[in-house]
Amino acid sequence: MSTIHPDPEATGAETPHLDFAGTTPYEDYVQADVLTHLQHPLSDDPGEMVFLVTTQVMELWFTVIVHEWETAAHALREDRLTVARDALKRSVRELEALNASWTPLAQLTPAQFNSYRGALGEGSGFQSAMYRRMEFLLGDKSASMLVPHRGAPRVHAELEKALAEPSLYDETLALLARRGHAVPQSVLGRDLTQKYEPSPEVEAVWAEIYADPDQNDELVRLGEALTDVGELVWRWRNDHLVATRRAMGSKTGTGGSAGVAWLEKRATKNVFPELWSARSHV
Structure with a gap:
């Protein structure tokens, strides 16, 4: 094994x-060689x-955000609001x-996207399993979204489990009920x-909570953390819509999706809907 001689200018304890003997500890931990x-x-x-x-970077962020929201949901189930809020704040x-x-x-212009769009084949973002888990945690569930993953048993099982579990909002409403609020x-x-x-x-429960912030400080802060999440989810959907509209107009999306028409419909929807509508009644 050859010996690596450090730069002579780098001396002393700071060297x-x-x-x-093998790969660097950084590589062992990060696995950058795998990632890159x-x-x-x-295409060329x-x-x-x-x-x-x-x-691929988006997929990594999906993974982190799912981790945070699952942490928050579990904490809400155990009435640990500080842990839940911290996870939600990190996810923001x-x-x-x-x-x-x-x-x-x-x-991206249409000509630029067309240069490699054919290489995507039937691939489409709506087939992302980790993004689907994000959507399920937001309460936006559909069993039909499991169908594309039948050929991947582990992924399908994870999505099936996520479909059946309470969403982040379900856990929030259950907590409100335990605190004595009239969730039906x-x-x-x-x-x-x-x-x-x-x-x-x-909606009436949230309006009551927000109308008395001194009495309901802890729940108002939880509501605001969820609202921050909801706002950024809405911005994500709109950014996706604008990028797609610029790159391909109203053409059919990859994988046979409706493309811009489907994204436009999604962009009009708010997650945690009563947190938004209740503000009109405070």
Whole structure:
């Protein structure tokens, strides 16, 4: 084994350890070599590499955000509001970073996107399993979204579990009920595999909480943390819509999706709906 000689100008206690028997501890922990060799563009267009890496970065942020929201949901179940709020606050910063991931793709022209769009084949963002877990945690559930993953048993099982579990908002409403607020049984006992639908009674609960912030300080802060999350989810959907509209107009999306028409519909929806509508009654 050859010996690596440090720079003679780097002497004393500040000299970093440079000689390792195998891979560096950094590599062992981060596995950067794995990450930086996951890119296999299918066209000769240089823009495809940017598209591919940006998409992979988004998947990593999805993974972190799912971790945070699952942490928050578990904490809410155990009435640990500080832990839940801390996880939600971290996810807000992570959502900001996720949304910034659109920047490299935000000004794609149709000609630029067409240069490698064919290489995507039937691939489409709506097939992302980790993004689907994010949506399920937000209460936006649909059993049909498991269908694309039937060929991947582990992924399918994880999504099936997420579909059946309470969403982040379900856990919030259950906590409000335990605190004595009048969340109706029709909401608390609903089929958790179905998409959450707004409830006038839940809207009234949030209006009551927000109308007396001194009495309900802890719950108002929880509501605001969820609202911060909801706002950034809405911004994510709108950024996705604008980037897609610039790159391909109203053409059919990859994978047979409705493209812009589907994204426009999604962009009009707010997660945690009563947290928004209740503000009109305070």
